[in-house]
Amino acid sequence: MVRELLKELVETHGLTGYESETAKIVEKYFRPYSDEIKLDKMGSLSAIKKGKSQNPNRIMLAAHMDEIGLMVKKIDEKGFIQFTNVGGVDQRTLLTQEVIIHGKEDLFGVIGSKPPHILEASERKKSVKMEDMLIDVGLSKEEAEKYISLGDPITIRRKMLNLQDDMVAGKALDDRAGVAVMYECLRELSNMNHDCDVYAVATVQEEVGYRGAIPAAFNISPDIGIAIDVGFASTPELSKDDTADLGKGPAIGFGANIHPKVYDRLIKIAKEYNIPWQQDICPGATGTDAWGMQVTRCGVATGLLSIPLRYMHTSVETVDINDIKNAGKLLAYFIVSLNGEDLEGMLCY
Amino acid sequence: MSKINNDLLKKLLETFGPSGNEETIREIIREEIKDYADEIKVDALGNLIAIKKGQGKKIMVAGHMDEIGIMVSNIDENGFLRFTNIGGVSPFTALYQRVMFVDGTLGVVGMEKLDEMKDLALSKMFIDIGVYSKEEAMKKVNVGDVACFYTPFVQNGDYIMSKALDDRIGCYVAIEALKALKDCANEVYFVFTVQEEVGLRGARTAAYGVDPDMGIAIDVTTTGDTPKCKTMDVKMGNGAAIKVKDSSILTHPEVKKLMVEVAKENNIPYQLEILEAGGTDSGAIHITRSGVPSGVISIPCRYVHSPSEMVSVKDVESAIELLCKILQK
């Protein structure tokens, strides 16, 4: 099931600021497992699953559904499209990618630039700058302008790839893998009893500075907020200190952005239910929705789970589905473990 | 042909008001609008909030009163002033410009001897107020005192040239819209914000206090119509710019759609704007409390943050009309 959800999620387009199509997919999958679905003013989608308690505590889960991408900046005389980036795009990964321009209709295009054989040798040694690239939509300026206008979002066209075993690759797994974790969690919870109200929030605009999570957290005002995002997985060129391993479970964040008691409880639950887990050391800013949630109103006890992911911010991001399933299970058991718990006591320093 | 109120513009543009020092400009604006607003207040940071009552949606319009400037950090034995920037002051645009302190004291920005011009930095520059000693200087200026650029306002044909068009021209648009606004069902909060240039600080607290349903900032944007400039599809004189994106906000798609529709229905010249660097008050407004769908009407402006910024009268008029029509919708 989660593989189908993941496929549908990452093959849907939802550039930062333009997440409504992705939200529809999230809603379709989340609805059977939640009591209520709400869209907030920024476009973040909350799936609410009510708890059994008379006075329920509120747990907010946050995974962002936006993806980095491009935006139409100018249509030039020959009908080529010049573009800028939204979020942290590595310009070196763009050349000759296939893209979709989301204008009046979705338009297919290819990212090109000056061909290498007319370049000076010295020029070839440098990566091509984004401002020197263009998108070829095969239309004249007049024709292009019928479909495309300034500010139209552009995303990479990429099918999800099934690699060996349970590994998959695609675009936007950062952080639709996290959205899939929330799905797994809600699904698990449907067979369990829990006291807390659970708000599974697919947030918008994380890639430009968690702009969706801040108002969402203000609105929900949760007692505990847990962000599910992706983290760097080990590859040959990266130091072991900075990475987690693919397939060895979600990485549980530790540091100033994380409430120590939430961290302790997550580890306790992982051990208790034999869920594989790893540790993610982050002394300062985590740059995730957890960073935005923590300083909402009078302060929120936050946690952070990271799904190990290779090649972050490219269109071939790679994850292991088992990590997603395990993270969902961990969250569900965590939430159930709060039954009958006095949160004031538990979260006290 | 032009309906532009040059007297008001001159007053707004030539008045002193670097970030954190908006008292003088605030009084000028307050005086100008007092007969048109139902209620006027000033909040703890100094934002001026003028309310036009109505039964409909609560809309916050924000134009920032502050301009970039400098603050004196040291006075040497010979009366030269060292300084630091308030907001985005480039050493290259500041060099040999005149500056004005709140009491009208004028000075010129000079520099130390440099081997290469590219080494120019504010730390190697000073202000000369034409005195010969520290004692003499301290009769006029103290450490911590603030100055803005000093250039006269010019309007000729379709262009306006001045310091502080960023964002007194936004204030002007908001003032004229407030004056023109009749039969408006919506409740409109015209907020003249402080401290935008140092990080959208005034808009943040004002938006929290107002708690609006929608936010519209009026500010300047850069253009892509000067020789060999960075690619940008905004031209001075082509109409008010409706912002799609900058580094502080991705305009809510519904707000953008509304703005474009209103411009089309009323035949108001407009262009879409994608600004690759820079932000404005809507960046703070839209993530306030539970979120505020927000947009920006920009006035295309050449040479932003220089002592001679330039905008088009036609664009200013389009912006006023567009704002009025949006508020009435």
Add this chain to the structure above:
Amino acid sequence: MLLKKLTEACGMPGGEGEIREIILAEIKDYVDDIKIDRLGNIIATKNGKPGFAKIMIAAHMDEVGLMVKSIDDGGFIKFAQAGGLDERILVSKPVLVGKNKIPGVIGAKAIHLQEPEERETPLKTKQLYIDIGAKSKEDTEKLVKRGDYVAFDSEYVEFGNNLVKAKALDDRAGCANIIEILKHEYDVTIVAAFTVQEEIGLRGATVAAYNINPDIAIVLEGTLCSDVTNVPEASFITKLGEGPALSLMDSRTLFPKNLAKRIYDLAEKNGVKIQYRLPSAGGNDAGAIHTTREGIPCAAISVPCRYIHSASSVMSKDDFEGCKKAVKLFLEDIKEGEYIHE
């Protein structure tokens, strides 16, 4: 001695527990209410008379330091920074690792073994490691775990003309002063906020100010002081021994002039040395507090600290005492109804 106890205790951003315990024990008899919020801020209220303003006084408990990232096969500890440090100051310092304060040293290759150009290049955090004298990874793991906080091992020393050397004067000096201020009675209501996570982005103050919603706020800090030889006076920022420093502008806040001036004038009138902190980069909790809710006017008054953010920062006890005096003078001067916002 309070400042000695506070500076020799360890509290990195997010791990302020030890400091919190010391402060709680010190203030409990002098305040009417104590809360600890979800981030770990202490919020202590000392009620004043009705009709007087509510003043937030903030100092941050955290200090800059390190965090254990991994342990290598030889038992050496790799680390990351917790808060902004100049990495050039790290090498050859003694440190304390984890809750049990396991002693260690930050080592480096001997000068004899370095290439000439190496001596000119500062060592990066990634190249450095902590040696606790363990024989193997297993040995180290018995005493240290990933995520443990690491603090400088630095004794509180009084020397010279009434000077103090210690680590973490930024901002235990502020904490110590608030504790002393709370021991007196005032007409105004004081809400003391001992904040967490200032060094990684004013995190604690953000939520504390929201929670307290005061009429005005005063931030007590340790701040830059570069009044040493070969620095031009224009770059001193503050001068040691010239009294506590009132902020005008830093990269996070433009301070309302009338508030700063009132504190300055009051101190001057009462014979307490005081100076302005020259406008410069840096920022403190005021940056978060003043943009909270509908805006909260802030003043910041700091003890000048040379070599700040290192194992050996230096302050003058006169400036430290002066800071407390200046704040008290101001608090006592506030009249009924003053500063109260609608």
